[in-house]
């Protein structure tokens with residue numbers, strides 16, 4: 001059996017770690033028994049705050065951040081300090097410490113502010129939504145939004161909308177596969193971005209914007225361009241002083257602000273339409289919900305307007321943030337979920353079998369179909385364990401706490417680092433394996449083949465991709481269901497044909513091309529990618545010549 005030394009890190013072809021980051025301090029139990037040490041004694045990375053920030057301003061920010069954190073935990077142990085710009089952060093990775101952080105988050109938990117977004121709202125005199133607000137103001141809005149997107153009654157309302165988009169997306173893929181001779185190799189990321197945007201618009205506005213059509217309207221094209229540009233410019237702006245760039249009229253800032261302006265005016269147009277519809281319904285004596293284009297509720301926007309508890313300005317602020325928060329966050333893990341399913345044929349087969357049975361019994365009801373296929377939820381959780389989009393979950397504890405026997409004063413920025421947590425052997429058995437069944441409850445494990453001693457046995461704070469507690473991701477239910485429904489229809493679409501129909505997933509930067517969703521008889525197979533062929537040819541030449 002291959003054993004990995006504690007400080008050695010094995011990586012896969014994409015540069016993601018296969019071995020777990022291991023706490024360097026040997027005897028944690030012994031250290032806990034000692035008197036708490038001072039904050040200054042927490043191991044420090046030593047580099048300056050601005051150097052740390054600039055290090056992450058790379059094309060692949062996620063990977064560089066993940067690798068940096070993992071290497072630092074390997075070197076310094078399960079807790080370390082570092083400067084981020086002008087503030088100090090304490091980074092942790094073990095569930096017990098993370099639990100302690102959340103227990104002291106207070107009634108109004110706080111995260112780091114996304115400064116470019118906040119500067120845009122301040123300069124344009126727009127209200128902030130829950131993403132950017134704090135304190136009692138945040139809580140008041142958040143409770144109203146929870147009712148529209150987190151409660152099970154709201155899930156039942158938006159599930160058919162998501163299902164329709166997922167089915168249309170798969171029909172589009174099938175057509176494309178069909179017209180290219182029963183097999184298609186694609187980089188799924190631009191398509192998934194469109195899928196996520198179409199799904200968000202349907203749920204939030206109750207409106208389809210036609211992104212799957214071969215010629216989307218000019219308005220939709222402008223909108224997708226604005227969302228793409230806003231997301232692309234947010235990343236570099238995180239490491240630069242937005243206020244200064246604004247004063248200098250720097251092109252980067254102007255692009256960011258103009259993209260936001262467009263997203264806001266898109267929301268405003270929908271609000272005006274909704275308002276007119278609401279008024280005409282009221283004047284004709286009807287009350288209650290707004291009908292959307294497809295006979296549904298007019299989306300979350302319609303619900304918020306019909307209830308009338310948030311001002312139109314606050315509705316606009318929150319709807320715009322929900323739109324911005326939900327596109328990349330689902331598109332990226334979906335790409336990795338397809339990739340992992342494609343390169344793990346046995347897992348894919350198990351998921352597909354469960355999906356088929358459940359879909360057949362559900363009679364077209366998406367809620368029943370998802371309930372009968374818990375491996376879909378496991379697939380989403382497992383993907384987010386290995387590829388967390390959030391990188392860290394942050395809190396400023398409201399009281400002094402002790403972590404790893406170090407004293408942390410109230411108000412310090414503490415960050416739970418999701419990637420080292422998800423790949424830690426202290427926390428997960430065989431963390432490098434993609435096993436959706438590890439998240440099943442013991443009773444339903446038989447179908448999924450999980451192993452004894454794995455997750456689900458009482459230790460919390462391991463699945464934190466959506467954060468935790470009162471401030472956890474408000475779009476969580478939308479995201480989970482959107483991803484599960486897409487995987488359901490993708491799995492179901494390519495089942496059981498006599499002829500091999502293949503969707504080949506190819507992600508730039510990933511060296512192997514993966515053959516996915518081949519015929520139902522053969523399941524998935526991994527195709528040999530170009531780079532690997534070149535390596536094999538080189539090896540053969542080597543043996544032939546020498």
Ligand code: HEM
Nearest residue numbers: 130131322325326329390465466467468471472473475479
């Ligand atoms: C896989 C998809 C997603 C992931 C992994 C994700 C992750 C997160 C995380 C980690 C947080 C911070 C939670 C905390 O501090 O405890 C968050 C907050 C938030 N997310 Fe998501 N998110 C996803 C999808 C979405 C979607 C689809 C929407 C909108 C429809 C959304 C809207 C928001 C908003 C508005 C907040 C701020 C909530 C608050 O501060 O009260 N997210 N998300």
